[in-house]
Amino acid sequence: MRKLLYLSLIFVLSFSLMACTIVDDNKNYPETVTITQTVTHATSSTDTNKSNETVDEVIPTNPKNVAIFDFGVLDILDAIGIDELGIENLAIVKSNVPAYLSKYNVDSVTNAGTLFEPNFDNLDLFSPDLVIISSRSAWTYDKLKSELGGVAVLNVAVNNTKYLESVVNNITNLKKIFGGVESFDTMISTLETKTSEVKTLAQNSTFKALIFMTNGDDISGYGIGSRFGFIHNELGFLAADANFGNGDANTHGDIVSFEYIQTLNPDVIFIVDRAAAIGGEASIGVLDNALVNSTNAAKNDRMVLLDSVAWYIVSGGYQSTLTMINDVKALFVA
Structure with a gap:
């Protein structure tokens, strides 16, 4: 009887050790990652005393409840698959949702607020593991921290002078957060390859370009460092006026005349x-x-209407950036 009890004890201990080994192996997958990012400290969206700081943000990996204030990130996660990434509950901005992302504009998805202002009552009930903000909502960083118990906040604001680099950096950070899914790497290589292809076409053409945004009867122009500077900076088009609209803060464009x-x-x-x-x-x-x-542009049928949703609403996404690249590439397709 003692021998049987002894053998049973050995079996139990062996199983326990095996279980411990499995747990130890799982420890190779970190529960958190640290992302170095620039955040904005402000009391409101119009705070003239706002300041920026570089911080190390500790973010839980594979978050289940994710609140998103940026359609570009929603675009990226959608391209891979929300379910595949293990996200169980979403909160998004439900105004001006692009048609191709409208499947998330449903009752089962929490209304996070607007692109500029969180709905803190909804977010409190939602209890996010991660909140993702962008340029329009950057000012909310401190308020999100204080209202939601120090929640992890990821800022994905794009630097207009380094658009592609910013998008690649955001995708890289999302890969770290969502368990190293290799599809993120495929996204990066695809974007870099397709951007390079158009850049070669543009540089060989030596075309000088102007970028305009129309809004009713108004027109505004954008240059090298503007929100649409991707056309010059990475896609390789010469600027018709190198001094025009050349600034990262130039989000609203400059007034121009015919x-x-x-x-x-x-x-x-x-x-x-x-x-x-x-x-x-x-x-x-x-x-x-x-x-x-x-102008030469009009006479040679080179006035290119860009996909306004991709360029204005969902800038910074994967699918939207592919659309942006293809918009420009169409100029060279007979």
Whole structure:
């Protein structure tokens, strides 16, 4: 009897040791990752005394409840698959949701607020493991921390002067957070390859380009360091005016005249229709006049209407950036 008890004890101990070994192996997968990021300290979106700081943010890996204030990140996670990433509950901004992401604009997904202002009552009930903010919501960092018990906050704001680098950095951080899924690497290589292909075409063409956003009867111009500077900085188009709109903070563009457009005589005019992007009536007709039509761009049918949702609403995504690249590449397709 003692021998049987002894053998049983050995079996139990052996099983326990094996179980411990399994647990120890699981420890190779970190429960948290540390992301170095720049955050904004502010009391409101209009705070003139706001400041920036580089911080090391500790973020739980494989978070189950994720609140997202950036359609670009929602686009990236959607391309891989929310379920595949292990996300069980989502909270998103439900205003101006792009059509291809409308499957998330449902009752089972929590309304996180607006792109500029969180709904803290909803978020408190949602109890997020991770909140993802961007440029429009950057000011909320401290308030999210204080209102939601020190919740992990990831800032995915894109640097307009380094658009592709910013997108790649965001995808890399998301890979660290979501268990090292290799599809993130595929995204990066695809974006880099396709960007390089268009850059070669653009540089060989030596086209000088202007970028405009229309909104009703208004037009504004964007240059090298602007929110649409990807066209110049990474896709390789020369700027018709190298000094125009050259600044990362130039999110609203600069006022331009039709006479200015005629004088510069660009080879290509890229157009973002803001009114259409937010569900209004198309406004590109404002550029249909004698002064604009006298340019090389108009005479050679090189006035390119960009996908306004991709460029204005979902900038920074994977699928949206592919759309942006293909918009520009279409210029060279017969």
